[in-house]
Amino acid sequence: MTSDPQRPASPMIYWYPQLRTTDIPSVGGKNASLGEMISQLKAAGIRVPTGFATSAQLFRDFLHQNQLDEPIAERLAALDTGSATLADTGAAIRQLIAQGSFTDTQQNAMTDAYQQLCDQLGRSNISVAVRSSATAEDLPDASFAGQQESYLNIRGQAQVLHACKLCFASLYTDRAIVYRQEKGFAHQQVALSVGVQQMIESQAAGVMFSLDTENGFPDVVMISGAWGLGETIVQGSVTPDRFMVYKPLLEKAGIRPIIEKQPGNKQQKMVYATGDLPDASSDHTPEKLPFTDKQTVTLPTTEQERCSLVLSDDEILQLARWAVMIERHYGCPMDMEWAKDAQGLYLVQARPETVESQKKQAVLVNYRLKETSTLLLEGASVGSAIATGPVFQINDPHNTEAFPDGAILVTERTDPDWVPLMRKAAGIITDTGGPTSHAAIVSRELKVPAIVGTEHATQTLTQGQAVTLSCAGGAVGKVYEGILKYETQQVDLDAIPHTRTAVMINAAMPDGVFRWWQLPVAGIGLTRIEFIISSQIRVHPMALIHPEKVTDPSVRQSISDLTRNYAHQPDYFVDFLALGVGKIAASQYPKPVIVRMSDFKSNEYRGLLGGEFFELNEENPMLGLRGASRYYHPLYREAFKLECQAIVKARQTMGFDNIIVMIPFCRTTGEADKVLDVMAEAGLKRGENGLQVYVMCEIPSNVILADRFAQRFDGFSIGSNDLTQLVLGIDRDSAELKPLFDARDDAVKEMIAEVITVAHQYGCKVGICGQAPSDHPEFAEFLVNCGIDSISLNPDSVAKGCEQVALAELKFQINTAGYE
Known part of the structure; x- marks a missing residue:
């Protein structure tokens, strides 16, 4: 037998x-892909642990020589006729294979191959991962992810042989049988190869996708990770760290386009077991495997591990670059697994992504709750749908008969064993797991909405309790009390008309922004950063700058918990605001994204952690210290500089130079000058690095002195609610005066028409953000006739809004041409 690892030791x-990938018929999808990466991408710097594969023909020969073909066929036929259950069929076939013998x-x-691998690596009895690789696996339209077994930390020739036999048997796990039936694969036409791969002694490991798995957004790399071996993520037993990188800017010099860093709880880790391994010389049934709980051990993580991210920024970017290389090489979005040891990063698997990348329809389905109730739980959302039904808690995935169709499955965690039961569920809720676990992947493929990693679902929810599961709000899924009403909206993207007037969208929360990437819009006309501050940062920025003024010990402790990874607390504010703004900007890059600086009122700022120590008690916060007047005021000036630093980081470090800054509620031109000076001090100077600065037009003075404001800003965005309030003298929140509060009032319209005319004389663009153009056709017609440059709508109103704008443009064209 040759010792050259570049040539087969035997057939x-x-x-x-x-x-190469063309060898799938011989070694299955997983092994062929590993070979492809090692043989074709090693020169590019991608590190893949080496190893070997048994041939699919060896599996076929094994079945034939042990006279198993006919008994297996008989049991599968009994399953097809209904005379045998799935569980009995799978167990019987696995038992037959486990009792077979190699020649x-x-x-x-x-x-011999295992010994050669040991010789290559210079160690005896090295640890290997023994993984199943089916010949119908990892195809662009069928993943078979997790359908067969893998065994970790296998050492010694006897252990390797036994693990290979158990991999053979796992071709007939219950979940694999069901999956082949669903995908239309004939059972006995699928063979199994076994991969024996150098085991990485993982300090951390995880999963990576070259697109957003929730909505198919193709321009990001999603990475999840946890301490120890990656099986805890695959199994869904931990909530991992989550990272996201924007691909188009990865190659730009000096740019670090990380747009998400979300820590997980990572409460446990799987590591190698130490000491003597079990004896594999005797026969074992598949139900009593010697490897399942002997080769690895699951331990609780330390407090430091739970608080720390598993990857540095440099490591996040390196993995993302590898993902881009692999996606380009394979020509399709990819699903990858990575590991990190003392020597660095490795990729240990790569396969085509088979859910979002296969969606070709030009229809966007939106779900929206029509009512709300008590919020019971939150977790990571899988899918973007809504489901309602009674809670059914169950711990045995094989007890499918007990589970009622249309119930909400609630359990500690799900894995691929649960697939037959998951098919019956209207929705799924788990205590643990992340959006890249096998359970989450299968849920997407089944089109069953799921919320994973809620931590307390099995303790909080009771059997039979009626709940509503909503994954319609982005990355955070929510479970509500009771059966809530909801509606769906189907948007035919191809039917949305093109308009000369730029139609943009409003965006507030980074979590849900990629849902709208397919909308044919001209960018984002309004991003309110106060939503990022209140929901993700949660701390008053002045409390981070002057923690000594926070005298409540419980508030100080809460702030300390949130900022525990930051030696300099203000960096916490800058980093999280930059990540949130950057993610929103990424959703439309390179189209413009207008980011309005904070416009909290003093009473709203008081609601942030530590806010009561820095905010005034104003009788009328709506007309008090808000917007521009706050930015140069001694009470907030230092905090505004943090906002500016976050924008600098998002534009310059992360690379999103499509961000346009907007100043709200700017009462006077003198105030404008002061704000622009403070911005420049913080490194955000109008005109430098292409920075444009807009002003909200929401005060009559903005219109009356439009010519002077136009000399200080690059554009105007009409805030119709505040402008209507101040022109008509009506409290926008007054129920009694609500019939009078109307942006279509002639006084308001004259103001709008005036500012558009003057702004255009000075070369400034003018936009408007609000629902009026989509709700009122005559208002859209008025704006088009005035020559407004852009109209920004809520995303679910884009289709209707474009129709109204297109109709208004057609009428304008007919009228200006002199036709009736």
């Missing part, structure tokens, strides 16, 4: 460096 063995030639081929 039964293939070494990874000699394999001396087969055994020698595998043990």
Whole structure:
């Protein structure tokens, strides 16, 4: 037998460096892909642990020589006719295979290859991962992810042989049988190869996708990770750290386009077991595997591990660059697994992504709750749908008969064993897991909405309790008390008309912004950063700058908990605001994204952690210290500089130079000058690095002195609510005066028409953000006739709004041409 690992040791063995993706019939999808990366991408710097694969023909020979083909066929036929259950069929077939024997030639081929691998790596009895690789696996339209078994930390020839046999048996797990039936694969036409791969002693590991798995947004890399071996993520037993990188800017010099860093709880980790391994010389049934709980051990993580991210920024960017290389090489979005040891990062698997990348329809389905109730739980959302039904808690995935169709499955965690039961569920809620676990992948494929990682679902929810599960709000899924009414809206993207007037969208929360990437819009006309501050940062920025003024010990402790990874607390504010704004900007890059600086009123600022120590008690906050007047005021000036630093980071460090800054509620031109000076001090100077600065037009003075404001700003955005309030002298929140509060009032319209005319004389653009153009066709017609540059709508109103704008443009064209 040759010792050259570049050539097969025998017809039964293939070494990874000699394999390509064209070898799927011989070694299955997983092994062929590993070989492809080692043979074709190693020169690009991608590190993949080496190893070898048994041939699919060896599996077929094993079944034939043990006379198993006919008994297996008989049991599958009984399943098809309904005379045998799925559980009995799978168990019987696995038992048959586990009791089979290798020939001396087969055994020698595998043990010799393992010894050669040990020789290559210069150690005896090295640890290997023994993984199943089906010949119908990892295809662009079928993943088979998690359908067969893998065994970790296998050492010694006897252990390798036994693990290979158990991989053979796992071709007939219950979940694999069901999956093949669903995908239309004939059972006995699928063969199994086994990959024996150098085991990485992982300090951390995880999963990576080259697109957003929730909505198919193609321009990001999603990475999740936890301490120890990656199986805890795959199994869904931990909530991992989550990272996201914007791909188009990765190659730009000096740019670090990380747009999300979300810590998970990571309460446990799987590591190698130490000491003597179990004896594999005796026979074991698949139900009593010697490897399941002996080769690895799950331990609680330390407090430091739970608080720390598993990847540095440099490591996040390196993995993202590898993901882009692999996606380009394979020509399709990819699902990858990574590991990190003391020597650095490795990729240990890569397969085509098979859910979002296969969606070709040009229809966007939006779900919206029509009512709300008590919020019971939150977690990571899988899918973007809403489901209602009674809670049904169950711990045995094989007890499918007990589960009622249309119930909400609630359990500690799900894994691929649960697939037959998951098909019956209207929705799924788990205590643990993340959006890249096998359970989440299968849920997406089944189109069953799921909320994973709620931590307390099994304790909070009771059997039979009526709940509503909503994944319609972005990355955070919510569970509400009772059966709530909801509606769906189907938007035919191809039917949305093109308009000369730029139609943009309003965006507030980074979590849900990628849902709208397919809308044919001209960018984002309004981003309110106060939503990022209140929901994600949660701390008053002045409390971070002057913690000594926060005298309440409980508030100080809460702030300390949130900022525990920051030696300099203000950096916490800058980093999280930059990440939130950057993610929103990424959703439309390179189209413009207008980011309005904070416009909290003093009573709203008081609601932030530590806010009561820095805010005034104003009788009328609506007309008090808000907007521009706050930015240069001694009470907030230092905090405004943090906002500016976050924008600088998002534009310059992260690379999103499509961000336009907007100043709200700017009462006078003198105030404008002061604000622009403070911005420049903080590194955000109008005109430098292409920075444009807009002003909200929401005060009559903005219109009366439009010519002077136009000399200080690059554009105006009409805030119709405040402008209507101040022109008509009506409290916008007054129920009694609500019939009088109307942006279509002639006084308001004259103000709008005036500012558009003057702004255009000075070369400034003018936009408007609000629902009026989509709700009132005559208002859209008025804006178009005035020559407004852009109209920004809520995303679910874009289709209707574009129709109204297109109709208004057509009428304008007819009228100006002199036609009736």
